Amino acid sequence: MNMDRGKIRVLMFGWEFPPIKSGGLGTACYGITKGLAQHGVMTTFVLPHAYKQQECDFAQVEGLFDRYKEVYDHTVKVVHVNSLIRPYQNVDSYSEEVTHYHTEVVKKKKNDGMKQIYSNNLFEEVERYAQMSKMIALDGEYDLIHCHDWMTYQAGIAAKKAIHKPLIIHVHATEFDRTGGHPNQHVYDIEHYGMHEADMIMAVSEFTKGMICEHYGIAPSKVCVIHNAVENADRVFDKGQVEYRPGDKVVLFLGRVTLQKGPDYFLKAAVKVKELEPNVKFIVAGSGDMEAKLIRGAAEMGLAKDMLFTGFLQGEDVDRAFQLADVYVMPSVSEPFGITPLESLINGTPVIISKQSGVSEVLSHCLKVDFWDIDRLVNQIVAVLRHKILADEMVQNGQREVKKLTWERVGAKVKQVYNEMVA
Amino acid sequence: MGTSICFYFQVHQPFRLRQYSVFDVGKNHNYFDDVKNKAICQKVANKCYLPANKTILGLIKKHPEFKVSYSISGVALDQFEAYAPEVLETFKQLAATGNVEFLDETYYHSLAFLYSKKEFKHQVLEHRAKIQKLFGVTPQVFRNTELIFNNELAHTVEEMGYKGILAEGADRVMGWRSPNYVYRPRTTSKIKLLLKNYKLSDDVAFRFSNRLWNEYPLTTPKYTHWLASSEGQTINLFMDYETFGEHQWEDTGIFEFLRHLPVEVARHPHLSFKTPSEVIADNEPVGEMDIHNLISWADMERDLSAWLGNKMQQSALKEIYLLEEKIEKRIKAEDKKGNEYLKRSFTHLLMDWRKLQTSDHFYYMCTKWFSDGDVHKYFNPYDSPYEAFITFMNVLNDMIVRLQKK
Incomplete structure (x- = not known):
């Protein structure tokens, strides 16, 4: 497609969009992708989700962008990855979920050829996700890799090593925020590794930038602040x-x-x-x-x-x-x-x-x-x-x-950082 | 006939409220942040009032033709007495030179004129008495809080015996006319109106140290040249006294600028320094000014929106003036009953009530802070206009509780 020549192509490791399990992270991923699309950035959005949700949820995810076909056609592509990781997951909640999955879901569907695919603990699952991401990265052509929060950092790094393109890590929260200053060492190590491997870090606030510099030993010049935004739609009820x-x-x-x-x-x-x-x-x-x-x-x-x-x-x-x-x-x-x-x-x-x-x-x-x-x-x-x-x-x-806080403006800011990095 | 240069400097510090919370209501009647007020008063004294007074005293000694005028709010004078007596001392020395005029205003730097004529007059008379006591002079010229002005005010002030009144030379009232002349306010017969030349005033007060201003740096010869080429009876340079050393820091050269002014002005024989009373005595009005709608010297709008621009401000002001009659009634009633203790207690309430009228409390509630933001933030003790409103309303509610006291 000639039209798309010169456009920035980004491989994004993100999280599920609203209205599904909408936490701040999913909302922000959706907003940033939409904002980028409005500025002509081509995004391939890699989305982990459990197999069982597939039938009910995906139509909606795709639909979000389908609704604005004239804007998003060809600019956003969603790649689905079968994984149990999801935002705000911690070691315990993952164990619970995977146990439930293996005992309930797999047992019931014993005869349809499904086997145990998910890892036994969260860190292995994150690792497994990273392995898959390498294949995805090699499967397309990208200028940049952009990933969101710690569970995607290893995926981002694996992709970077596979295709040798700059990696941006977007920090929506650190382990210090989630745990009130008592981080899980393993999670902290992954975050630390990700931040040091990244070519650029995007922080959602000065507050977070401060955390990144103070607790992870990152030079302030490697961190740019991209404040989030919000969808402005009139919402009125009876x-x-x-x-x-x-x-x-x-x-x-x-x-x-x-x-x-x-x-x-x-x-x-x-x-x-x-x-x-x-x-x-x-x-x-x-x-x-x-x-x-x-x-x-x-x-x-x-x-x-x-x-x-x-x-x-x-x-x-x-x-x-x-x-x-x-x-x-x-x-x-x-x-x-x-x-x-x-x-x-x-x-x-x-x-x-x-x-x-x-x-x-x-x-x-x-x-x-x-x-x-x-x-x-x-x-x-x-x-x-x-x-x-x-x-x-x-x-x-x-x-x-x-x-005044629109995702469109966020998209413009992110794109500017992209431009500086691919230049 | 030459042109006079008429300086008037505003000196004011409010009694800022402390962090008065809903838990204090009905339990604690200490509203003011003595520690902070003392600290700010002394800080500004050291940066501005003391060095500026010293500079002007020196200028008058060296150049007996140099003259200025001041309006010092009663609440500022109260704080000087308590926290910085040396400031008061130097103002007394200035008064003794005979080259300095003191103007009257409302003691509490309030908006009383808009809500209660009776309270307004009380505060003006209280201020007059304070100036007489401290400086041994009786002010002849009046300026209202933040140069808020209209015909009606001029009329009221004329009735109170003042010979002159000051106002902002706002574009929308001046039209084609120049502020450099003496006018007569409509509905008055004797009082004369002096209008601020806001361009030349703000060149010093706001733009002096602005490096983006195309006239930067503003030297005394350059400025004096502008003064000398201005036509009219008088150039009224009205500004906050805090311009010297506080708004414009000492290292901007603002004191040096002032120090050279008399020498430069002396090079132009048609220029002279005059106090407002002298300008009024020496000049007849050239025309009538009809200012029906209120104007002020604040912000770009030059209106009342800095104090009355939103509903929180309107509501807080309305509520506070609703207490006037109630407090008075209780004082009278206890007086009649001969209950000294309660009478004293309500008299104290009346004093607190008056300090609550200071315009700054309402200014802090202003929400249009995006264009004029930095000025509004000046010594603003609150994080936001909403905090200002909450604290004020808590205090107001406590006063209502005190009113019920038996």
Whole structure:
């Protein structure tokens, strides 16, 4: 195709797109790919997923780009790889999953020729994925390799060694963020190796760039900051779908219920807010390894009736949760970026975010707080609940600010880095 | 008839609030951040007020024709008394030279004129008394907070006995007219209006050290040449006193610039230095200014949007002035009952209430900070305008709790 001559061809090792298991990582991968497509970059997107999901999920993934055929035709190609790795997986959750797979899924389908393909532990599976990536890389022609977070680093390095093209590592989170400063040594080693093998590192914030330089010994000149963005679409629901009991105010936590996201600080704040504003309800939307502990904690603190746990939400339910809430709180202990506050504003809900977050670098029309400063957080929550004028002002100005944060602009920035690297 | 150069410097520091949270409401009535206010006051004293006063004292000694005027807010004077008495001392020395005029303003650097004429007059009289006490002079010229002005203000101030009033020479009220003349505000019969020449004022106040400005560097001869080639009765150079040493740091050469000014001006026989009162005494108005809508010297807009631009600001201001009558009523009631303790307690509340009116509290809530951002951030104690609103409303709620006291 003559048209495509001179276009940059990138081999991207990414993660599943929304609405499937949409975490921040998948959302960002989709946004970056879309932004790049808008600037004419040709992306081959390598996507790991478990075999069993294939029938139901893939149509949707492809469909996301098919919908904009005139823009994305020939610019984005998805390559599916059968693997059990997925974002936010850790050693334990992987073991659980692979055991489940081998005992349940394979047993049931005993006769259709399937055999045990997945590795027994996460690190072996990541390694296996890297082996497959080499073949994929050799199968096409690429100018650059771009991979996202630690489970794809080895794949990226393998591809780089196979085709001798520059490798970009995109850091959406480090092991320090995920573990609150107590990294798994093996994961850290993979990250460290990846960052040193990379020709360029993209960090989702100055906050993350700082982590990379401080904890991984990378020179600041090798790290560029590419802030994330958000899809700006009007999302409106019937009032009945987004109203709690009339008169009751709702404070929302939405995210993985893990140490990194600070749900325990949310609970501590909730107890104090309740004393000042008895008619407030608290919603915890998300799942994670701290869920049980949090539910127990809420009960012990006398919040059993007032703190509701929705479990994992996806798609429109996320928007509904935001619209139901009067204020969204993101008390993350360590948040490399944090797209959810932007989504909250789009849904018309004011936000309070931890200062230990990348998004606080691009969002000024919000309230910011140190995640550990419970009293300050309570002060802010109560004020937003009590003063509608404050909430309205934050949303109005915040929405104007969020509108400027587009993936199209992110795509332009990433492409500029690409250009410098292939030049 | 020559052209006069009329300097007026604004001196102001607010009583900034401390981080007053919802947990303090009803329990703690100390609203002000004494530590921070003291630190800022002393910092600005050392960088600006003291060296600038010294420079001007020296200039007056050497050049008896050099004259300037000041408007110092009451809350700034209070802080000098508490935190930097040497600043007050040097202002007294300046007053003693006879070359320096002191103007009146609202004691609390407030927006009272917009909400309560009664409170406005009280604050102006309180300021007048303070100036009389400290400097032994009675101000004849008035300037309102941030040069906020309209016909109605001129009328009110004339009734209070002032001979002159200052305002911004904003383009939209000047039209084809020059700010370099004395005018008479519509609806007044005696008072005279002096308008800021914002171009020549801002050349010093804002652009002096701007390397991207095509006139950089601004030398005294160059600037004096601009003054000398300006036509009119008077060139009114109105600016924050913090221009010297704080907005423009000493190493920009701002003090040197000032030090050379009298010598350079003396080369032009038609130029002279005058205080606002002298300009008013020596010149008749050349025409009438009809300024119905409020103007100010703030930002590019030169309107009130820096204090009243959003609903948080409007709401906070409305709420605070709703307390006026309630506080007064309680003081009167306790006075009648002879309950000294409660009377004192409500009088103290009244004092706090007045300090809460200082315009800076509302300025900190301004959300249009993208174009005029850096000025708004100047000594702003808050992370965001929303924090400013939250803290202010917490304090306001505590005052409401105090009002219920039995």
